[in-house]
Amino acid sequence: MIEIKDLHKSYKMGSNSLHVLKGINFNVEDGELVAIMGSSGSGKSTLLNILGMLDEADSGTYVLDGIPIKNLNETKAANYRNKFLGFIFQSFNLINYKTALENVALPLYYQKMPRKQRQEKAMKYLEQVGLKEWSHHLPSELSGGQKQRVAIARAMVAEPKVLLADELTGALDSKTSYEVMELIQNINDQGNTILVVTHEPDIAQMCKRIVHLKDGVIVKDEKVKQVRAKVNV
Amino acid sequence: MFSRDTWQEIFLTIRKNKLRTVLSGFTVSLGILIFVGLVGLTNGLQNTFEYFFSQDATNVMYIFPGRTSMPYKGYKALRQIELENSDLEDIKKDFPMFVEYISPRIFRSALVKYKEESNNYTTIGVDWGQQFAEKTIMMKGRYINQEDVKNRTKNAVIGRLVEQDLFGNMNSMGKYIDVGGSVFKVVGVFQDDGGDNEERQLYIPYTTRQLIEKNTDKIGQIVIGFKEELGYTGAMAFQRSLEKYLKQKKFISPEDNNGFFIRNVADQLKQNQDFAFVLAIIAALVAFGTIIAGIIGISNIMVYVVKERTKEIGIRKAIGATPRSVISVILLESIFITTISGFLGMFIGIALLGTLGDKLMDDYFILNPGIGTGLAVFATLLLIIFGTLAGYVPAKRAARIKPIVALRDE
Secondary structure, X not given: OEEEEEEEEEEEEOOEEEEEEEEEEEEEOOOOEEEEEOOOOOXXXXXXXXXXXXXXXXXXXXXXXXXXXXXXXXXXXXXXXXXXXXXXXXXXXXXXXXXXXXXXXXXXXXOOXXXXXXXXXXXXXXXXXXXXXXXXXXXXXXXXXXXXXXXXXXXXXXXXXXXXXXXXOOOOOHHXXXXXXXXXXXXXXXXOEEEEEEOOHHHHHOOOEEEEEEOOEEEEEEEOOOOOHHHHO | OOOHHHHHHHHHHHHHOHHHHHHHHHHHHHHHHHHHHHHHHHHHHHHHHHHHHHOOOOXXXXXXXXXXXXXXXXXXXXXXXXXXXXXXXXXXXXXXXXXXXEEEEEEEEEEEEEOOEEEEEEEEEEOOOHHHHHOOEEEEEOOOOHHHHHHOOXXXXXXXHHHHHHHOOOOOOOOEEEEOOEEEEEEEEEEOOOOOHHHHEEEEEHHHHHHHOOOOOEXXXXXXXXXXXXXXXXXXXXXXXXXXXXXXXXXXXOOOOOOEEXXXXXXXXXXXXXXXXXXXXXXXXXXXXXXXXXXXXXXXXXXXXXXXXXXHHHHHHHOOOOHHHHHHHHHHHHHXXXXXXXXXXXXXXXXXXXXXXXXXXXXXXXXXXXXXXHHHHHHHHHHHHHHHHHHHHHHHHHHHOOHHHHHOOO
């Protein structure tokens, strides 16, 4: 699904250049649930941004489901993001003046799906994350866990090839974190490919594979025995 | 770009951001309102100028006798100049290409009586030409004519209010009134746009007035109507040669400007028109400045809107918004608000001007202020177009925002 070869990325900070990614090689198969771990400054978020086409690598190749991701203009990147990727952010990033349903339906709007169809589909995904009754509430009327579940529904609604989650439990207490992770595991069980960036070991243990990043290189890449989130609840 | 979905998206944004919408709309409405108001009031001022000059004919000059200020050809200074019948004849004879009509004006106050009613009024001894100079409108009967002047008839034309005062609701036509001891027959009733004062006057043949005053040939003032086709320059040339002619005839030094005065209405009209024109230019500059201020206002709001929505734009881009869709949503929202509030301001302005009418006439000399619909629409469109252009720059910048930059705020 994802093939990355010799990825480099550095940021210019005034006269200094900060080399963040120093040659990353890794592949993700279809249906995997991968945790990318590392302390802050290890380059994990940068890697996720490049995978999410929110940022561009300096060198190296990135192939997503057989499509080389290179030299994209803004419009093309937007279309790829819309079709191939679903994002889940630490701070949820819902549009605060839109209801839960409207937030979930937004990616479909950019696919130019008719309004009615869009809302039906968004409702289906809201139901899947257990928030059907909350569909007409604004984000400010939802709890943190509910907001994150709306964000997950939004990431899922366009049926992307890969879900990318950046510290998705970072703003949640541990009970809510486990609930959200349970949802992630269920989605993964349905065959969706998911990448989770985290620095919390217990969250990483709930994935099927952990990639350890340190100072811009992969130091360890291991398959783990998945801990089901339900056990902890 | 203009799909129903896009508009629904825009309406939703507008509904959910009422304060922002109201503020930017208010700026635009106010700009157009001030523009319409300013242009309208200037037009009202010009209307007043035109109204003042429309009461009397503008192809007219008046000659008033004066007192000489220097000795000349054996005459002493401070000599009172008097105009007389021969002056009328000579001017008529020597300036036939210029003169359309000529009339003396002999003002006398007189007690006018009809039965038990009496009052003091101004009587004016005139020839038939005075009717055209004063733009007198006949309500009943006729004006003083050439026969009256020739035969020194005791016919009088009375003002509307004179009739009202003396006759009440009765008809005055053919009745006899006592004017300062002489009996005159009412042959006409007139009205005049010049106001109540002018409608409390009586016109009588100037020859009759002279007969009453021991058959004198003095005539007070002279009013000359010159041919309209002379235009402004022709009228000025006529005035100069008439001055020279009269100075020669009355033995007044060519350097002495106090022997008599000529009031040339065409000249005054020209000066007032020039004044009004300059005023209009100043107002136009200020009005144009208002439009520019409005455009700058919209750009400021657009910059603010884009800044406020940076995160939202980042989110939208992360989930698949193309730069084009970002630009079009921001711009269409701006165009929509500008158009609605622009035309709202325009209609409010036009409606306000419409209700003013002549209410500001007495204190501010503004009559029937208004603005051409074409100009108002043009200014509104100008604001919309340039407001859109001004909004395009921040919208374009917004579309280029990298999602990671927009989302990186924690």
